[in-house]
Amino acid sequence: MKIRFERERCQGHNRCYLLAPELFDVDDDGYAVPLVEGELDEEQVAKAQLAADNCPEYAIELVES
Ligand code: F3S
Numbered sequence: 839m840k841i842r843f844e845r846e847r848c849q850g851h852n853r854c855y856l857l858a859p860e861l862f863d864v865d866d867d868g869y870a871v872p873l874v875e876g877e878l879d880e881e882q883v884a885k886a887q888l889a890a891d892n893c894p895e896y897a898i899e900l901v902e903s
Pocket of ligand 1: 870
């Protein structure tokens with residue numbers, strides 16, 4: 839699985855960064871920046887799913903790589 843991030847949806851709620859700082863950073867404008875582009879390991883999948891579930895804008899998805 840890998841992360842699909844839709845920048846147009848992100849409104850800068852930053853829950854992804856708070857819940858999974860190893861997977862998401864925040865840019866100077868407060869929007870998320872995914873840190874891992876490739877295949878996620880099991881632990882990363884769990885964290886990415888947590889971030890996806892908590893993004894109010896549905897900007898984060900987990901997709902098959
Ligand atoms: Fe953006 Fe959602 Fe994270 S709105 S900053 S992707 S919690």
